[in-house]
Amino acid sequence: MDKDRVRGSADQAMGAIKEAAGKFTRDAKLEAEGKADKRKGKMESAVGGAKDAVRQTARDLEHTLGLDAVASVGSAVRDAVRTQPLRAVAVAAGIGALVGALFVRV
Secondary structure: HHHHHHHHHHHHHHHHHHHHHHHHHOOOHHHHHHHHHHHHHHHHHHHHHHHHHHHHHHHHHHHOOOHHHEEEEHHHHHHHHHHHHHHHHHHHHHHHHHHHHHHOOO
C-alpha cells in the first residue's frame, strides 16, 4: 500500500473527527476544516491508488512479458505519477471508465 493512501486515510479520519466536533460545538470554522481535510484525504488516497495500480501493472507486464524494457517504462510512468499526480489520477480514472464500459457492453 502506498504511503499516500495511508496518509489519505488518516486525513479523512481526522477530517471526520474535526467535522463532527465542529458540528457538535457549532464551530463553523472547525467544521469547514474537517470537510477540507476529508477532501484532501480522498485526493491523497486516489493518488496512492493510482501509484499502486501503476506499480502492479508494471509488475504484471514484467512477469507476463519477461522484458527488461518494461522496467524502464515502469520507472518512467512512476516518475510521471510523482511529478503530475492529478494527471495520473485522471488518466487512471479514464482508463478504468473505458475498461468498465467494455465489460458492461459484453
